[in-house]
Amino acid sequence: MNKNNYVVGIVGATGAVGQELVRLMHERNFPLRELRLFASARSAGKVVERNGQQLTIAEARPGAFAGVDLAFFAAGGPVTRALAADAVKDGCLVIDKSSALRMDPKVPLVIPEINPQELRRHAGLIANPNCSTAVMLMGLWPLHQKFGVKRIIVSTYQSVSGTGAEAVRELEDQVQAHAAGRPVTHKIYPYQIAFNCIPQVDSFDATGYTGEETKMAQESRKIMDLPDLKVSATCVRVPVVRAHSISVSAEFERSVNLAEARAAVAAFSGAELVDEPANKKYPTPLDFAEKVKCGVGRLRVDSAFENGLSFWVSGDNLWKGAALNAVQNAELMIREGWLQAKR
Amino acid sequence: MNKNNYVVGIVGATGAVGQELVRLMHERNFPLRELRLFASARSAGKVVERNGQQLTIAEARPGAFAGVDLAFFAAGGPVTRALAADAVKDGCLVIDKSSALRMDPKVPLVIPEINPQELRRHAGLIANPNCSTAVMLMGLWPLHQKFGVKRIIVSTYQSVSGTGAEAVRELEDQVQAHAAGRPVTHKIYPYQIAFNCIPQVDSFDATGYTGEETKMAQESRKIMDLPDLKVSATCVRVPVVRAHSISVSAEFERSVNLAEARAAVAAFSGAELVDEPANKKYPTPLDFAEKVKCGVGRLRVDSAFENGLSFWVSGDNLWKGAALNAVQNAELMIREGWLQAKR
Numbered sequence: 001m002n003k004n005n006y007v008v009g010i011v012g013a014t015g016a017v018g019q020e021l022v023r024l025m026h027e028r029n030f031p032l033r034e035l036r037l038f039a040s041a042r043s044a045g046k047v048v049e050r051n052g053q054q055l056t057i058a059e060a061r062p063g064a065f066a067g068v069d070l071a072f073f074a075a076g077g078p079v080t081r082a083l084a085a086d087a088v089k090d091g092c093l094v095i096d097k098s099s100a101l102r103m104d105p106k107v108p109l110v111i112p113e114i115n116p117q118e119l120r121r122h123a124g125l126i127a128n129p130n131c132s133t134a135v136m137l138m139g140l141w142p143l144h145q146k147f148g149v150k151r152i153i154v155s156t157y158q159s160v161s162g163t164g165a166e167a168v169r170e171l172e173d174q175v176q177a178h179a180a181g182r183p184v185t186h187k188i189y190p191y192q193i194a195f196n197c198i199p200q201v202d203s204f205d206a207t208g209y210t211g212e213e214t215k216m217a218q219e220s221r222k223i224m225d226l227p228d229l230k231v232s233a234t235c236v237r238v239p240v241v242r243a244h245s246i247s248v249s250a251e252f253e254r255s256v257n258l259a260e261a262r263a264a265v266a267a268f269s270g271a272e273l274v275d276e277p278a279n280k281k282y283p284t285p286l287d288f289a290e291k292v293k294c295g296v297g298r299l300r301v302d303s304a305f306e307n308g309l310s311f312w313v314s315g316d317n318l319w320k321g322a323a324l325n326a327v328q329n330a331e332l333m334i335r336e337g338w339l340q341a342k343r
Numbered sequence: 344m345n346k347n348n349y350v351v352g353i354v355g356a357t358g359a360v361g362q363e364l365v366r367l368m369h370e371r372n373f374p375l376r377e378l379r380l381f382a383s384a385r386s387a388g389k390v391v392e393r394n395g396q397q398l399t400i401a402e403a404r405p406g407a408f409a410g411v412d413l414a415f416f417a418a419g420g421p422v423t424r425a426l427a428a429d430a431v432k433d434g435c436l437v438i439d440k441s442s443a444l445r446m447d448p449k450v451p452l453v454i455p456e457i458n459p460q461e462l463r464r465h466a467g468l469i470a471n472p473n474c475s476t477a478v479m480l481m482g483l484w485p486l487h488q489k490f491g492v493k494r495i496i497v498s499t500y501q502s503v504s505g506t507g508a509e510a511v512r513e514l515e516d517q518v519q520a521h522a523a524g525r526p527v528t529h530k531i532y533p534y535q536i537a538f539n540c541i542p543q544v545d546s547f548d549a550t551g552y553t554g555e556e557t558k559m560a561q562e563s564r565k566i567m568d569l570p571d572l573k574v575s576a577t578c579v580r581v582p583v584v585r586a587h588s589i590s591v592s593a594e595f596e597r598s599v600n601l602a603e604a605r606a607a608v609a610a611f612s613g614a615e616l617v618d619e620p621a622n623k624k625y626p627t628p629l630d631f632a633e634k635v636k637c638g639v640g641r642l643r644v645d646s647a648f649e650n651g652l653s654f655w656v657s658g659d660n661l662w663k664g665a666a667l668n669a670v671q672n673a674e675l676m677i678r679e680g681w682l683q684a685k686r
Contacts, residue, residue, distance in 0.1 A: 151647055155498035155590040157540045157579065179522030196629040197500045197581060197588050199641050199655045204620035208601070208643030232647035234590040234655065236500065238540060239582050245540050247498040247577040258551070277547035286539040298542050300551030304494055304575035312542045312577065 005033035006334075006341050009068040009092070011060045011083070012075030013037035014048070016165045017097055020323035021072050026051040028327065031334065033341065038064060039075070065092040069341050072326050073097060088124030093339060095126045095326045099211075102127040102219055109222050111325060112332045113270040114141050119333050126329055129223060130215040131321025132156050132201075132235060136246045137223060138294035138320060139313035142268035143261055144224060147307065148253030151230035154216065155247045158201055159240040159285060160193060162317045167193075171239055194239050201235035210235055243285035244321060245314040251305035261299050261309055270320070271296045271313075283314035294320055348376035349677075349684045352411040352435070354403045354426070355418030356380035357391070359508045360440055363666035364415050369394040371670065374677065376684065381407060382418070408435040412684050415669050416440060431467030436682060438469045438669045442554075445470040445562060452565050454668060455675045456613040457484050462676055469672055472566060473558040474664025475499050475544075475578060479589045480566060481637035481663060482656035485611035486604055487567060490650065491596030494573035497559065500581045500588040501544055502628060503536060505660045510536075514582055537582050544578035553578055586628035587664060588657040594648035604642050604652055613663070614639045614656075626657035637663055 008025070012018040018037075025032060037048065037057045044059035058064060060079060065071055065087035073080050077100035084094045084101070101107040108118035109127045111134055119126060128134070136154060143149065160167040167188045174184045174194035186192050190200070202211030217231035266273040274283045275297040283295025294315030302308030315321065333339040351368070355361040361380075368375060380391065380400045387402035401407060403422060408414055408430035416423050420443035427437045427444070444450040451461035452470045454477055462469060471477070479497060486492065503510040510531045517527045517537035529535050533543070545554030560574035609616040617626045618640040626638025637658030645651030658664065676682040 153496040153575075153592045153647060155577075157500070157581065175518055176522050179519050190623045191627050192629060195582065195584050196627050197583060197657075198627060199588070199590070199625050200620075200623060204623075208620050208641065230647040232496075232592045232645045232651065232653060234498075234592070234641070234653060236588075236590065236655075238500065239538065240540060241538050245542070245579075247542070247579065249496045249575045249577070277543075277551050280533045280543060280547075282542050284534050284539050284541060286535060298551065298577070302575045304496060304573040308575065310575060310577060312579075314540075 004341055005031045006069040007034045007036065007067060008032055009036045009038055009065060009071035011038045011071060011073045011079060013057060014039045014043050015074060016161060016318055017074040017322045020318045021074060021327065022050045024319070024323055024327050028331070030327065030331070036068060062086045066090045067342070068092045070095065070330055070339065074323070084125060091342060093124060093126070095128065095329055097128050097322055097326055099130065099215060101125055102129065103222065109219060110329050111137060111223055112328045113268070114223055115225065116332055119329060119338060128322070128326050128329065129219045130212065131162055131317040132158060132212060132244055132246060133216050133219040133223070134321045134325055135244050135294050135313055135315035135317065136216065136248060137220065138270040138315055139248060139265065139296040139311050140250060141224065142264040142271065143250065143252070143309060146260055146264040147256050149226065149229065149250050150253055151251040152220070153232040153249045155234045156201070156236055157238045157240065157245040157285070158235060159242050159244055159317055160237065161242045162244065162321070163188060168241055171241065189237065193237060196239065198237040199234065201237055240285045242289040242316060242318065243314050244317045245283070245285050245312065247312055249302050249304065249308065249310045252307040252309065254307060256301060256307045256309050258299060258301055265296045265299065270294060273297065275299050282312060285314045288314040289316055290319065291316055292319065292324065347684055348374045349412040350377045350379065350410060351375055352379045352381055352408060352414035354381040354414060354416045354422060356400060357382050357386050358417060359504055359661055360417040360665045363661045364417060364670065365393045367662070367666050367670050371674070373670065373674070379411060405429045409433045410685070411435045413438065413673055413682065417666070427468060434685060436467060436469070438471065438672055440471050440665055440669055442473065442558060444468055445472065446565065452562060453672050454480060454566055455671045456611070457566055458568065459675055462672060463681060471665070471669045471672065472562045473555065474505055474660035475501060475555060475587055475589060476559050476562040476566070477664045477668055478587050478637050478656055478658035478660065479559065479591060480563065481613040481658055482591060482608065482639040482654050483593060484567065485607040485614060486593065486595070486652060489603055489607040490599050492569065492572065492593050493596055494594040495563070496575045496592045498577045498590045499544070499579055500583065500628070501578060502583040502585050502587055502660055503580065504585045505587065505664070506531060511584055514584065532580065536580060539582065541580040542577065544580055583628045585632040585659060585661065586657050587660045588626070588628050588655065590655055592645050592647065592651065592653045595650040595652065597650060599644060599650045599652050601642060601644055608639045608642065613637060616640065618642050625655060628657045631657040632659055633662065634659055635662065635667065
C-alpha cells in the first residue's frame, strides 16, 4: 500500500451522491488507503457491499473523523453545518456537496476546469457547486473565456435524481401505475411528475424565485469571479431520470462568431461538442447520463442581444453536478501536492 | 334550422387538430347547418362517428368546397398550399392552422384576444399562430399592454401531441415497453422521447435555428404588431402528452412591478393566473390540458434586465395552440357579423 494513499470518509454514503462517490473513486483508481462510510444513526452498523468489499457504515458524529484525511460530505446542509467544522478540527479536509458553505467568502467554491487555483486557499473546507450551475458552466465557461460574458438567461430541464433516490422511485412508480392503468399518486413532488413539468426546484423565497434559481445566479458569479454577471434563471423539473439539461442565452462583451464559439467549446476539457444540426446531432439527457463530460450543442448566434449566443447543455447531475466534481477537486489537489496523507 | 347557421368543412378531419375542431364546435354550440369532413384520398369514403352523428369523409380536392361557408384547414402546409386558394375562389372562408400562410402580409394572423380587428381585412384566408406562440402570448400580451415589451427570451417544454397522434402513440409505446422491461424503440422522433428531452422541434435552417424557433419570433412580431421585438427562442420536446409550457423572460419599456403584472394577467380573458408560490401554486401542463384558458404563473421581477419580468405559462397546444383559437376566430367573426352564410 502506497504511503501516499488516503483515508477517505463519505458522509451520506447511502444516498444517491454517496453511492456515486464510491463508484467513481473505484473506477478512477482514487489513491485509497481506506474507505470509511458514514451515515445517520439510523443506518449505522449496516454492512454494505461496495466494489466487492464489505463495509460497515459508521455513525456520522463529532469525533468520527479523527484519522480521516479527506471526507466527502454528501448528506445535505444540516449535516454539513453540524459536523464539517468538527471534522476540520480533527485535521480532515472536507469536500462538501451541500449548499451550506458555498457562498461563505472563506470557502472556495470550485469547478476544477474553471477556478482550480481557489483550491490552494482553503481552510479545511471546499464547496462544490449546485448541479445545474456546474452543468451550465461546462458550456458557458469556454464561451466566456473567448467573448466575455455579461448576462445569461437560462431555463433548466432537471432530472428527478437531483431530488434523490426516492424521487427516482416516484417517477418509476408513476410510470408503472400509468402502464398498468392504475391511479397515479405522488408524495415527493407536489404534483405528478410523470408526463408533466413542475416549475419548482427547491423552495420559494419572498421574491418569487426558488433556491435553485438563486443558487445558479450566485454560484455562477462566485465560480467565474464575475460579481456583476446578470443572471435570470427558471428551474423546472421534468420526467427524466438522470442528467440535467439547460437552455442558455448569453450576451457577451465582444463580438461573437459561431466558428470560434464551437472551437472554444470543443477545446474545453469539461465539454463534448455535439453540434451538427443538419444531422440532428445535439446532446440529450439520455445520452449524457453517466458521462464524465457535459454535452454542448445547439450553438447559434442570438440576435436578441448585441453579442449573443445561445446553446443547450446536458450533463449528469450526479456526476459533474455532484460526485464527479467533488472527486475531481480531490484528484487535482493530490496531483498538485496540495493534500498530504496524515500517515 | 337557423338560416344564419353555417356549412362548415374540416380539412384534415382525421388528425389530432381536426378531431379537436369537431369536438370544440359541438361543445361550444357552434352554429352549424352542416359539418363536412375532408381528408386525403386514402381516408375518403370512411364513415366516422362524431358527437353521435355518422359522417362520411370526403376527399379534399379542388371543387370540394363549393357550398361550404367556412373551412378549417388542419392538414399541414402542403394541403393548404394546394387547396386553400381554390376554396376561396368558391366563396369559402378558409381558417388555416398550417404555417403556410402565416407570414403572408395579405393574410391576417389572428389571436382573437389580441388582434381581432385584423379579421376584418381578410381576403378569404385567415391564419392561426403556431402552438407555442399562441400559448406564450396568453401570458405576454397583458404584460405588454401594461409595460410595453422590447425583448423576450423563451425556452419551451413542448408536448408530443404537437407532433401528432402518432407521436402520442410513440411516447405511450415507449413507456409501456419500459414498464414491461422490453427494449424501447423510436421512429417518429430521432431519439427516444420517454425520460428524455429533445432540443429540436421542426427542422433546422442554416443559422442553426429550428422552424419552430423562427416561427415564435416572426409570428409574435406580426400578431402584436411589434416588428422590432427582439426574440430569442429555444424549442424543446419533453415527454408530456398534451399542453405546452414556456419559460419567458421579458424586458419592457416601462418600469414594472409585480402587483400590476399579476393584475394585468388576471384581468386578461385568455389567461388564468395561478401564482401563489408560498402555496406551491403554479401552472403545470397536466393541469392545463383541455383547458380553454392558458395558465400563467411564476411571475417575478427579473433583475437581469432593466425592466424585467419572468413568468411560466402552460396551455393546451391542441386547443389554444390550434383548434380552439381557430374556432374562436370564427365565433368572433360571426358575433361581429363579419361572416355570412351563403344559403
